[in-house]
Amino acid sequence: MGAVRGQAAMAALAMCGALVLSACQNGDDTAAPDGPPGAAAPSAPGAPSPAGTPAGPAPSKPAASAKPSAPAGPTGKKPPAPAPSPACDHKMPISPDTIAVYRYTPEGGSHNLIVRHGEFGCPGPFEPVGKETFYPISETAKITATAPILPGEVTGKPISTHELTSWVIAHPNSGLPFRYHLNADGVIDTLDEVYVK
Template sequence: MKANRLRPVVVALAAVTLTAVLTGCEKGGSATGSASGSTAGSAAGSAAGSAAGAGAGTGASAKPAASTAAATPAGATPSAVPSAASKKPSAAPPATSAATAAGCSDEPPTPDEVDPDELALFRIEEIDGVTDKVNLVIQHGVWGCPGKDTDGAPFVVTGEDSRWAMDQAAYVTAVTPITDSTENRRIGVQELIDWVDAHPDSGLVFRYETGDDGAIHRLEQVFTP
């Protein structure tokens, strides 16, 4: 009899316990759901806030660009940076004269510039007490630049007379105007003396060679047009 009376009590207790467990589970589920909902809401709110902040930031930074674009007139183009080719060229070096380029000069030469093999003959003088030599009165010089009205270049002299002994038996050749030829012809020393005496200070140009005694032993006139 006691056993039968205990069964309803045990069943009642089991039902109460089950109810408590279920109630606890429901409460736990509600708490979990609330926590999850809160977390999701917070995340959504944060994302929305971030998006709103980003949009606000974008709008603020766009304003200067818009104002810059507005400051530039429509259709205007920015000034181009000058290239290297557009820069002002450096000054060109001074051009050399035609005389310098041609290697000639119309100025009297210095002693270091004179032609060592040619001279201009002006006069011939006898040497007192010497019968085998005569003095040629000469000037040294160099060939200048051709003139506009001549075919040849002038012989530019130093302007100072010098005297140089020439052997009476020297080998001498001449062209026009001493002879009537443009090709060298041999003449005697006396014939040369006679012509120079008749035409002093002519300045005809001769190429010369000296002998062992230092006197001129060969004299050849240079033809000039």
């Protein structure tokens, strides 16, 4: 009776041992060796893993940092590009051949135009500067005129000295620009009105 019980106990132990062995063989084959839970065995980059499968790719070099962009403005947007400088940012020189005609005077027994020198804007109309002075004009001067002396004309049309002086007397201080030329005696012999819109 005791022998039967001993054999039964031995059979039970053998069955338990077989169950434990079977459970170990069917369990996770990739269990980590001794160490903290979840820790994997270190391996060299590119070396095969213990299970025979190749390890992941070797870590690549860190990417070069991108060039920093321009600093953003207070609103987070890039500041606007500076406006282009104006096409003309300097003072123009006095025009050597242009005058603004203001009045007419026959003082001294000759025809005289009271004028001012000036400069053309940049760009812009003729701008008189300096003090008034006078130039004598020849009675036979070659003169061309446009509007407003000849209304509606945009290209120069010939007029006489008398026609010019009559208009200037009727419209004093108009300051109309004219290109002029002086003869050897310092008298205007050519006068061409500059058309102004």
